[in-house]
Amino acid sequence: YGHNTHASVAHTYKIESKAAVPGRYMDITGNKATAYGFIAAAEKAGLKLFLGSYPITPATDVLHELSKHKSLGVMTVQCEDEISGCATAIGASFAGALAVTSTSGPGVCLKSEAMNLAVITELPLVVLDVQRGGPSTGLPTKSEQTDLLQALFGRNGESPMPVIAATSPTNCFDAAYMASKIALEHMTPVVLLTDGYVANGSGAWKLPKLAEYPAINPPYAPAEMKDNYTPYRRNPETGVRYWAIPGQEGYMHILGGLEKDSNTGAISTDPENHNLMCHLRAEKVAKIPVPDVEVQGCAEDADLLIVGFGGTYGHLYSAMEELIKNGKKVALAHFSYLNPLPKNTEAVLKRYKKVVVAEQNLGQFAAYLRMKIDNFTPYQYNEVKGQPFVVAELVEAFTNILNQ
Known part of the structure; x- marks a missing residue:
């Protein structure tokens, strides 16, 4: 058990919450x-x-x-x-x-x-x-x-x-x-x-x-489309198609894996239509509104911005706190929304002298950000050990970047 859990000491720790909010x-x-x-x-x-x-x-x-x-x-x-x-x-x-x-x-x-x-x-x-x-x-x-x-x-x-x-x-x-x-x-x-x-x-x-919690409102086909419904008619602002549920009288339609005509919904091999549909599907996703990425720590004047995504948040935040305690000016931008990226992504990443992208792979998020943002060349911290980051190792690595 000790080997499989990689336990090195037999102590139990209790970590108290920073702020107790009343509730169940x-x-x-x-x-x-x-x-x-x-x-x-x-x-x-x-x-x-x-x-x-x-x-x-x-x-x-x-x-x-x-x-x-x-x-x-x-x-x-x-x-x-x-x-x-x-x-x-x-x-x-x-x-x-x-x-x-x-x-x-x-x-x-x-x-x-x-x-x-x-x-x-x-x-x-x-x-x-x-x-x-x-x-x-x-x-x-x-x-x-x-x-x-x-x-x-x-x-x-x-x-x-x-x-x-x-x-x-x-x-x-x-x-x-x-x-x-x-x-x-x-x-x-x-x-x-x-x-x-x-x-x-x-x-x-x-x-x-x-x-x-925010309401969830699917884009059901409106009544005025009855007997005139085709599956790829879209909301002109969002690019989202209207949803008709099978069994609704007057909304009969066919879906499938072959490309469809944007107007009629019939199978189409027309090159111009396929080009249009590829653009429409991409634009629909790109238009989805997501929250801005938040910068924590020394947001105004950090010498190093730590960037991460997903489940590494706690370790990266703890490393930032340790560095700030050591007198370093460090900030953290942690991403939850990866596609589409928050609209303020480029402004945030280009605001700081040095940026390090830390992730438990060989640099996938860093590569994606370089693809999306021109002239963005971050430092990288990558581990693929099947284990969470170790905060002390993060602090050492980020300190070395600050000292370069």
Whole structure:
């Protein structure tokens, strides 16, 4: 047990919360918080929740948890393989449910063809990827951030999908809720990234008041489209297509994996139409409104900006605090919304003398930021050990960058 948990000392620590906010709390794991976030989003949207899944470490607990809640209108199907887990969810989405499929990195590889089907049909779907060590079977019980580029680009064709990353076990609830909101309101599949560390970790979670969460309003086809509905007519401001649920009289239509005419919805091989549809799908995702990235620490005059995403937040924040205690001027910009990036991303990253992107891979987020931002050349801190960052090592590395 000690070897497998990498425990070096047999002490128990109790870490008190910095600020106790009055309310009802429960101890919750990231996977359970994710499951609850999906349930809350379905309730807010007035829809049933459907999960099509195939067991895989470390994502299986989400299937286990959701299967307990049939009384809340939750439907779970344990499928024979990963692609059928995703395909059944797409069918449930076509039928009008909030559809989710859950997996880890190897499962995303197998689901990619079905994920593309959700892209071209423009159906709402949340793909939960609880990242683990790879490649291949890799390190099933360990934690990495190595699926980012797969989530962003790992499909054939121009296949844009929003990508969100949870930052802590308790944040998994909000991340799952917002991923569901984006999927339903913008008629798109969404990738939600957590990781083994976040999913199996736990925290004191303040029970939320659902009334305080933003509304979820799917873009249902309006009454004036009855008997004149085609599936790719769009809201001119958002670029989102209108959603007609099968069985609605006057809204008969066909969806499928072949490219469709933007006006009629009929199968089309016209090159100009395909070019248009690729642009429309990309623009729809690019227009999705996401919050600005927040800068913490010495936001006004930092000599070094630390940049990260997802489940490394606690370690990077602690490293920033240690550096500030040591008299250094350091700030942290931690990203939850990865596609589209927050509108203030470039302004934030170019405000500081030095920027270091720290991630548990070989530089995927840094490469993505260089792709999106001209003349951006950050320092990088990369580890792929299947283990969380060690704060003392971060502090040493960031101090060396400051001293260069």
